[in-house]
Amino acid sequence: MKVRHLLTSNFVKVTRTTTAREVLEKFLELRQDLACVIEGGKLIGIVTKYSIYRLLLKEQSLDSSIESVIKHDVVVLHEETSLTEAKDTLLRKQVGHAVVMNEKNTVIGVMAKSDLITGLITGSHNLGIRLKSLMNNLQECVISVDEHLHITSMNEAALQLFQIKEKHMLSKPIEDAFPELTDDLRKVIHTGSVIDVKRFNLNKTTVFSSFVPIKEWGKTTGAMAVLKDVTDFEKVANELESTKRIEKILDSALELAYDAVVITDNDGNITKANLGFLNLFSIETIEHILEKPIKKIAPDLPISKNDATGHQPEAKLIQINGQKAIFNQMPIIQSNKRIGYIYKIIYQKLDIWKDLFQHMDKLENELTYYRGELSRISNRNDPFASLISKNKKMEQLKKESYIAAKSFSNLLITGESGTGKELLADGIHRSSNRTGSFVKINCAAIPENLLESEFFGYADGAFTGSRKGGKPGKFELANEGTLFLDEIGDMPQSLQAKLLRVLQEKEFERLGDTQTKKVDVRIIAATNKDLFQLVKEGLFREDLYYRIHVINLNIPPLRERLDDIPILADHLIKKFKTKKNKDVIGLTAEAIEKLQTYDWPGNVRQLENILERAYHFTDSKWIEPEFIHFDQDHKTSLLLPHSPRYRPAEKINRQELLEETEKKAIFKALEQAHGNRTKAAKFLGISRSSLYQKINKYDIQKEIKFY
Numbered sequence: 240m241k242v243r244h245l246l247t248s249n250f251v252k253v254t255r256t257t258t259a260r261e262v263l264e265k266f267l268e269l270r271q272d273l274a275c276v277i278e279g280g281k282l283i284g285i286v287t288k289y290s291i292y293r294l295l296l297k298e299q300s301l302d303s304s305i306e307s308v309i310k311h312d313v314v315v316l317h318e319e320t321s322l323t324e325a326k327d328t329l330l331r332k333q334v335g336h337a338v339v340m341n342e343k344n345t346v347i348g349v350m351a352k353s354d355l356i357t358g359l360i361t362g363s364h365n366l367g368i369r370l371k372s373l374m375n376n377l378q379e380c381v382i383s384v385d386e387h388l389h390i391t392s393m394n395e396a397a398l399q400l401f402q403i404k405e406k407h408m409l410s411k412p413i414e415d416a417f418p419e420l421t422d423d424l425r426k427v428i429h430t431g432s433v434i435d436v437k438r439f440n441l442n443k444t445t446v447f448s449s450f451v452p453i454k455e456w457g458k459t460t461g462a463m464a465v466l467k468d469v470t471d472f473e474k475v476a477n478e479l480e481s482t483k484r485i486e487k488i489l490d491s492a493l494e495l496a497y498d499a500v501v502i503t504d505n506d507g508n509i510t511k512a513n514l515g516f517l518n519l520f521s522i523e524t525i526e527h528i529l530e531k532p533i534k535k536i537a538p539d540l541p542i543s544k545n546d547a548t549g550h551q552p553e554a555k556l557i558q559i560n561g562q563k564a565i566f567n568q569m570p571i572i573q574s575n576k577r578i579g580y581i582y583k584i585i586y587q588k589l590d591i592w593k594d595l596f597q598h599m600d601k602l603e604n605e606l607t608y609y610r611g612e613l614s615r616i617s618n619r620n621d622p623f624a625s626l627i628s629k630n631k632k633m634e635q636l637k638k639e640s641y642i643a644a645k646s647f648s649n650l651l652i653t654g655e656s657g658t659g660k661e662l663l664a665d666g667i668h669r670s671s672n673r674t675g676s677f678v679k680i681n682c683a684a685i686p687e688n689l690l691e692s693e694f695f696g697y698a699d700g701a702f703t704g705s706r707k708g709g710k711p712g713k714f715e716l717a718n719e720g721t722l723f724l725d726e727i728g729d730m731p732q733s734l735q736a737k738l739l740r741v742l743q744e745k746e747f748e749r750l751g752d753t754q755t756k757k758v759d760v761r762i763i764a765a766t767n768k769d770l771f772q773l774v775k776e777g778l779f780r781e782d783l784y785y786r787i788h789v790i791n792l793n794i795p796p797l798r799e800r801l802d803d804i805p806i807l808a809d810h811l812i813k814k815f816k817t818k819k820n821k822d823v824i825g826l827t828a829e830a831i832e833k834l835q836t837y838d839w840p841g842n843v844r845q846l847e848n849i850l851e852r853a854y855h856f857t858d859s860k861w862i863e864p865e866f867i868h869f870d871q872d873h874k875t876s877l878l879l880p881h882s883p884r885y886r887p888a889e890k891i892n893r894q895e896l897l898e899e900t901e902k903k904a905i906f907k908a909l910e911q912a913h914g915n916r917t918k919a920a921k922f923l924g925i926s927r928s929s930l931y932q933k934i935n936k937y938d939i940q941k942e943i944k945f946y
């Protein structure tokens with residue numbers, strides 16, 4: 240701001256002959272206290288109100304002229320003088336006013352100290368506004384503190400970067416808001432000197448910061464931290480660095496390869512080639528071929544153009560300079576777009592590869608053998624080893640089963656179908672130290688009229704067609720061992736009574752025999768039904784229930800131990816490998832995740848089926864989620880809350896199940912007897928006539944040839 244912006248142009252002009260009264264009147268009219276005495280356009284001097292007071296004190300008349308009090312030594316300012324200069328002049332000359340002149344030395348106004356102060360205040364106010372707007376438009380973040388290290392301001396960039404509001408930060412100790420900056424700001428306030436750029440990590444951002452003192456009247460009254468956010472630059476720099484590193488790794492990898500490798504851009508111009516390639520085509524240096532078309536440099540290569548799909552074409556056997564080689568080509572895809580090709584030519588030490596493959600095959604066979612051995616050994620040490628689980632509830636169940644195995648009590652295993660009841664029963668038998676065998680009988684799978692002979696056997700000539708010398712039943716076979724009664728809930732009531740007797744008296748007679756046989760058998764029963772409910776409905780004998788329900792072991796369904804899925808999947812893949820070896824390592828994390836969101840109505844058995852299908856159909860080493868297909872009729876998923884649980888035993892009609900099983904048994908017997916009905920009836924332990932009746936009942940004659 241200049242003097243001309245602040246001067247009072249409506250000033251009092253008088254001449255030597257003007258009276259004191261006239262001057263005073265003009266002072267009052269224009270509210271001024273200085274008059275310029277001008278004659279012939281020239282400044283002669285000034286008269287102030289103090290001059291008039293002096294005149295009056297000398298008791299001169301108000302009507303006398305002012306000539307005697309004119310002050311000729313006048314402080315003059317040029318209109319273009321700056322306010323600071325004007326202030327300095329007034330202070331130096333110790334006057335309250337100055338006359339302002341223009342270029343032509345004509346008086347254009349006066350300036351009082353008060354005008355100057357107003358001007359300086361306005362100027363500094365404007366400066367403040369400009370400074371604030373400058374601060375807020377700065378890309379750097381500025382945080383200021385006072386001498387007590389309390390925040391006094393933060394500019395827009397700082398508020399944006401740290402996502403905070405200024406009103407929440409003002410007066411806050413810097414220690415609380417940005418502790419990392421405290422020491423440097425304190426140092427700056429203490430020393431009054433600048434600290435140059437330092438690197439900090441502040442609230443997940445990387446900044447470069449410098450620290451500047453704030454000085455007022457030569458005294459340090461605070462400090463500023465000026466921060467530059469360099470997070471993005473660092474990222475780019477790191478990426479650049481890692482790109483350089485990858486390029487170096489790639490170069491070294493290319494040089495290490497036995498093969499010739501050449502890389503082109505999408506137009507087929509060479510961008511990289513290794514030493515193997517240069518040697519194969521007798522090229523001196525890479526510079527000779529860079530950016531040249533591969534077709535010109537290596538015209539013999541059977542380069543395929545037909546790979547727009549991005550699939551890797553089959554390896555081809557080729558000859559280069561009379562030397563056999565394997566040629567492979569692969570597109571380089573980035574963001575679904577082909578950006579070039581890699582060509583690989585294996586031409587050195589092909590015989591080493593052959594040996595290597597043979598060696599690997601041998602090792603793989605050995606590995607399978609040792610795996611089998613290992614599993615056999617660990618099964619011997621841990622009777623429950625085949626019940627794969629790392630679930631806490633299952634671990635507890637195994638412990639309880641181990642203790643139960645050592646007791647003399649009969650056991651009841653409950654759990655949904657496919658949860659591993661038979662595996663658990665087998666484990667219990669192994670840990671029980673019982674010397675006899677583990678004998679299994681499925682009460683739901685055997686026709687009612689055959690069950691009794693299955694259980695107790697029959698004597699010689701017990702019925703027409705019965706085996707000569709009789710046949711031992713499962714009880715006899717399980718003597719001193721364990722009899723596993725699967726699906727005990729489906730046992731007919733007539734047999735329940737007979738079973739109860741054996742359990743109580745430990746003796747029975749073969750069918751058609753009078754001789755009583757004594758046995759020592761531990762019963763492990765299993766069911767997926769609510770046995771107590773069957774007791775209440777009168778379908779299961781209460782006394783038998785309490786006989787077998789001495790110790791109850793419940794296996795949780797798979798959906799309650801989804802943490803078992805990875806270990807089970809691993810185990811099952813190994814199991815499939817022993818049946819049909821395939822180069823499958825396991826499941827991808829996504830596939831495991833898909834398995835863990837399913838409801839598993841069919842439990843581990845269902846998991847086994849689903850994985851077996853995936854194992855056979857997958858075409859890569861890792862089974863991807865798209866190969867996991869859940870059964871159509873069991874589409875319930877854990878993602879759907881309140882999904883109905885699958886209860887196979889409730890859904891299937893018992894009569895239908897029995898008939899279905901009976902039909903299967905007859906088919907199997909006829910198959911084994913090569914269509915001979917007499918033999919088949921013998922296998923089944925029934926009379927020829929009852930076999931005929933059943934063949935008619937199930938219309939079997941339509942489906943099988945008899946002899």
Ligand SMILES: Nc1ncnc2c1ncn2[C@@H]1O[C@H](COP(=O)(O)OP(=O)(O)OP(=O)(O)O)[C@@H](O)[C@H]1O
Pocket residue numbers: 625626627628654655656657658659660661662663725767807810843844847
């Ligand atoms: N924890 C497990 N580890 C390994 N395999 C398991 C496990 N649980 C079940 N299986 C496998 O799942 C299948 C079904 O197991 P199992 O026959 O023991 O079940 P279950 O409960 O007796 O079935 P059901 O009630 O239908 O007779 C078998 O192939 C078994 O090997």
